[in-house]
Amino acid sequence: MAEIAVEVAFALPECQRVVALRVPLGTTADEAVALADLPGRFPYVPSEAFTGNDLGVFGKRLREPSSHRLRAGDRVELYRPLTMDPKAARLIRATDNKR
Numbered sequence: 001m002a003e004i005a006v007e008v009a010f011a012l013p014e015c016q017r018v019v020a021l022r023v024p025l026g027t028t029a030d031e032a033v034a035l036a037d038l039p040g041r042f043p044y045v046p047s048e049a050f051t052g053n054d055l056g057v058f059g060k061r062l063r064e065p066s067s068h069r070l071r072a073g074d075r076v077e078l079y080r081p082l083t084m085d086p087k088a089a090r091l092i093r094a095t096d097n098k099r
Contacts (some may be wrong), residue, residue: 001025004072008036010050011080017041018075029055029065029076038078054079 002025009018019036027035033055039047055065056077062068070076 004070006032006070006073007075008032008038008078009075010036010038010042010078012042012045023070027070029057029062029068029070032070032076033065033078049080050078053081 003022004025004027005020005022006027007018007020009016011017017038019038019041021032021035023032023035033050038050039045042049055062055068056079057068057070057074059077061079
């Protein structure tokens with residue numbers, strides 16, 4: 001069976017990991033995330049942090065990660081939920097910079 005090389009990326013504020021994989025042709029984004037074994041690579045992160053999140057390929061969010069077939073060289077990115085509204089974060093930074 002033909003295989004392709006892909007990557008799965010996950011980042012925390014303090015570290016990131018990009019996992020290189022060889023997967024069968026026709027592997028979906030969801031399947032690649034499962035094959036990357038992120039809970040085993042981040043044992044201090046609750047396992048539910050790796051399920052149900054948005055996925056993207058090279059910064060473009062996937063609408064249907066369970067049916068998106070990967071191509072050779074794709075990097076699947078697992079997005080964490082936002083902890084703060086980006087507008088509120090910019091306002092806080094702008095206020096802090098004026099002091």
